[in-house]
Amino acid sequence: MPRTLDGQITMEKTPSYFVTKEAPARIAAMSKDAKLIVVVRDPVTRVISDYTQTLSKRPDIPTFESLTLKNSTTGLIDISWSAIQIGVYAKHLENWLQYFPMKQILLVSGERLITDPAGELGRVQDFLGLKRIITDKHFYFNRTKGFPCLKKAEGSSKPHCLGKTKGRTHPNIDPQVVQRLREFYRPFNMKFYQMTGHDFGWDS
Secondary structure (H helix, E strand, C coil): CCCCCCCCCCCCCCHHHHHCCCHHHHHHHHCCCCCEEEEECCHHHHHHHHHHHHHHHCCCCCCHHHHHEEECCCCEECCCCHHHHHCCHHHHHHHHHCCCCHHHEEEEEHHHHHHCHHHHHHHHHHHCCCCCCCCHHHEEEECCCCEEEECCCCCCCCCECCCCCCCCCCCCCCHHHHHHHHHHHHHHHHHHHHHHCCCCCCCC
């Protein structure tokens, strides 16, 4: 990490940190005072999005349904598929809580980042001890992408939207498989809500 001067905050992001078993110990060894921000979203939507991303790079991959179900007759979920494992947030959080107290971890709702970006970023600014500078006036909703965009990026007069890899149309998935996934994740979600003291509303 670069040296951080007084009045500066150094940030680094990698999506795989949260699910990498060795990451909490390594980060704690570097700095026990690190503040951690984790963006989470409905694990069912997340796994479909993960599949959509892979499909865009490898159109020959098996169907979502065949990867999800170990056995289509019994409806058993194949938990060996890493895309399924990532959404078991309670298991990953347990690993982090061995090294960091909950007060050093901020969980950001991926859904609220879309519906209320300024509100979620307000929580991030508070968590980092920053003055609330980013507000509603910095965003507009892009109907084409289905995401909010920054009215203009720092040092630019152009608006800034998420790249073309975000907001892809998801493939049609068998509703019974989606329902089976909802049932699979429900107990893990409930445990996650208890651990964090926050109901993300993924089970309604």
